[in-house]
Amino acid sequence: MQYNSIAQMLTLAETHNMSLWQVVLEAEMAQTEQSADDIFRRLSARYEVMRRSAKRALEEPLPTIGGLIEGVASTQHTYAATGGISGEFINRLMAQALSASEVNASMGKICAAPTAGACGVLPSVLMSVGEKYDADNQRILEALLIASGIGVVIMTNATVAGAEGGCQAECGAAAAMAAAGAVYLAGGSNQTTERAVAIALMNVLGLVCDPVAGLVQIPCAQRNASQAVNALISADMALAGMDSVVPADEMIDAMFQVGRMLPASLRETGKGGTAGTPAGKAIYRRVFRDR
Amino acid sequence: MLSIFDVTGPVMIGPSSSHTAGAARLAQVARRLAGRPFTRVTFGLHGSFHDTYLGHGTDLALLAGALGYREDDEALRDAKALAGAAEVTYSFHQADLTDYHENSVEITFHFSDGDTFDVIGSSIGGGQILIRRVNGMEVEFSANLPTLLVYHQDKPGMISEISSVLSDAGINIGLMRYTRRARGCVACAVVEMDDPAGPELVATIAALPDVFSAQAVDLGDREDRHHAV
Numbered sequence: 001m002q003y004n005s006i007a008q009m010l011t012l013a014e015t016h017n018m019s020l021w022q023v024v025l026e027a028e029m030a031q032t033e034q035s036a037d038d039i040f041r042r043l044s045a046r047y048e049v050m051r052r053s054a055k056r057a058l059e060e061p062l063p064t065i066g067g068l069i070e071g072v073a074s075t076q077h078t079y080a081a082t083g084g085i086s087g088e089f090i091n092r093l094m095a096q097a098l099s100a101s102e103v104n105a106s107m108g109k110i111c112a113a114p115t116a117g118a119c120g121v122l123p124s125v126l127m128s129v130g131e132k133y134d135a136d137n138q139r140i141l142e143a144l145l146i147a148s149g150i151g152v153v154i155m156t157n158a159t160v161a162g163a164e165g166g167c168q169a170e171c172g173a174a175a176a177m178a179a180a181g182a183v184y185l186a187g188g189s190n191q192t193t194e195r196a197v198a199i200a201l202m203n204v205l206g207l208v209c210d211p212v213a214g215l216v217q218i219p220c221a222q223r224n225a226s227q228a229v230n231a232l233i234s235a236d237m238a239l240a241g242m243d244s245v246v247p248a249d250e251m252i253d254a255m256f257q258v259g260r261m262l263p264a265s266l267r268e269t270g271k272g273g274t275a276g277t278p279a280g281k282a283i284y285r286r287v288f289r290d291r
Numbered sequence: 292m293l294s295i296f297d298v299t300g301p302v303m304i305g306p307s308s309s310h311t312a313g314a315a316r317l318a319q320v321a322r323r324l325a326g327r328p329f330t331r332v333t334f335g336l337h338g339s340f341h342d343t344y345l346g347h348g349t350d351l352a353l354l355a356g357a358l359g360y361r362e363d364d365e366a367l368r369d370a371k372a373l374a375g376a377a378e379v380t381y382s383f384h385q386a387d388l389t390d391y392h393e394n395s396v397e398i399t400f401h402f403s404d405g406d407t408f409d410v411i412g413s414s415i416g417g418g419q420i421l422i423r424r425v426n427g428m429e430v431e432f433s434a435n436l437p438t439l440l441v442y443h444q445d446k447p448g449m450i451s452e453i454s455s456v457l458s459d460a461g462i463n464i465g466l467m468r469y470t471r472r473a474r475g476c477v478a479c480a481v482v483e484m485d486d487p488a489g490p491e492l493v494a495t496i497a498a499l500p501d502v503f504s505a506q507a508v509d510l511g512d513r514e515d516r517h518h519a520v
Contacts, residue, residue, distance in 0.1 A: 002292050028295050042296065049302045065346060104305030107348050107368035114298045116305050144299065151298030160298070177298075215346045216306040288345060 024149035120224035158256035165259025210273025313414030318356025335386025
């Protein structure tokens with residue numbers, strides 16, 4: 001069993017009367033000659049690292065190089081209890097995404113998904129939505145399988161490197177993957193999953209990669225939080241019955257095309273966008289002179 | 292087709308797979324190649340490694356790797372204190388390694404007897420590495436598989452000598468590459484194997500006639516490393 005597009009994933013699921021996670025699992029088994037148990041064991045180990053990274057900075061700030069995002073997760077987590085404007089659920093989701101970003105920037109242990117810079121999106125979405133729907137660990141791993149399968153297609157037909165495709169390829173790809181996992185956890189159909197992926201990419205198309213001082217902190221942490229939210233609202237739009245009109249596979253192609261049109265200054269060079277602002281440049285000078 | 296573990300993974304210490312995780316792996320391999328306790332280690336940083344190392348903890352990852360810590364060990368960030376505790380001094384400088392990849396480093400180990408050992412390697416993305424030069428000898432290996440380096444006199448019959456020792460031990464050779472300084476001089480065999488060669492086996496090969504030395508590098512945890520592209 002093998003797939004190179006999301007359309008193929010859906011066709012395989014329909015032909016063999018399987019869930020999408022079973023398609024991804026069967027393809028992985030065929031590809032790597034590993035047993036289902038081995039694959040679940042490895043996936044579980046990675047999910048555990050994800051989970052820890054999304055919790056670790058919730059209670060106390062972690063020191064990061066230059067200190068740009070030190071404490072953002074705990075601050076958001078404290079605020080979440082008040083409900084804020086977007087409610088406790090969304091604020092906690094964002095705090096978890098920020099936590100993984102903070103851990104990453106403090107030289108802590110993370111699981112790249114699909115990259116280190118985007119490591120907060122998938123854990124925060126799987127944890128928050130999993131909890132909301134009372135999913136057990138097995139079901140969360142099944143959602144992670146689906147998300148990873150979507151990631152395989154994006155990596156195969158486009159890119160997940162910020163240097164190639166901008167932030168839309170990193171946090172955007174993570175949002176598309178997470179949206180698929182969220183639909184599964186909420187009990188949505190395969191077609192709904194496909195639509196959620198397409199909508200998530202529509203919402204993020206054109207997002208540039210512009211890290212201040214080249215550090216994976218600002219605006220990377222904010223993007224992890226906002227793309228976690230994108231995953232949820234895209235899943236919700238699809239679950240509500242919205243037709244994406246454009247298929248997910250075509251949105252993946254579009255994301256890749258847009259990425260290639262981005263100038264180098266907006267592809268992880270730390271030169272344009274947020275990095276190129278006077279404040280961004282001042283931080284560059286401060287961080288590297290201080291050391 | 293890609294594996295899902297190419298997408299969801301690797302597990303690593305942030306913030307960068309190439310500038311942090313790859314750097315730690317490079318130094319770990321170099322340490323194993325050096326093969327004995329050292330008192331000082333210096334790092335010549337080239338290209339993007341030099342330009343961005345402060346922001347990505349590349350210096351800490353390299354130093355921790357040289358001290359034997361893995362790329363997923365949070366001890367990386369305490370590398371300087373660990374070096375102090377191990378009574379190892381270190382320094383970082385800019386190096387011109389133009390012939391090599393943008394993310395390359397020259398790692399030099401200094402021993403108490405005044406001898407040195409020098410390795411050049413590159414971090415080529417996603418935590419993957421290539422070792423390019425060992426003590427002046429041009430090589431190329433990724434350390435994804437257990438690897439054996441055998442230095443010997445450049446003369447006929449050496450390949451079969453080495454491979455027969457390995458085959459007697461039931462070890463399958465995945466790839467064997469050769470480099471030599473000049474004809475009839477020192478040759479270096481780089482042998483990538485499906486299973487690690489134990490210390491006795493390495494000693495057996497080192498004791499073969501006309502073999503000067505043999506070194507084994509095995510970073511372990513192969514199942515995951517295969518997929519950590």
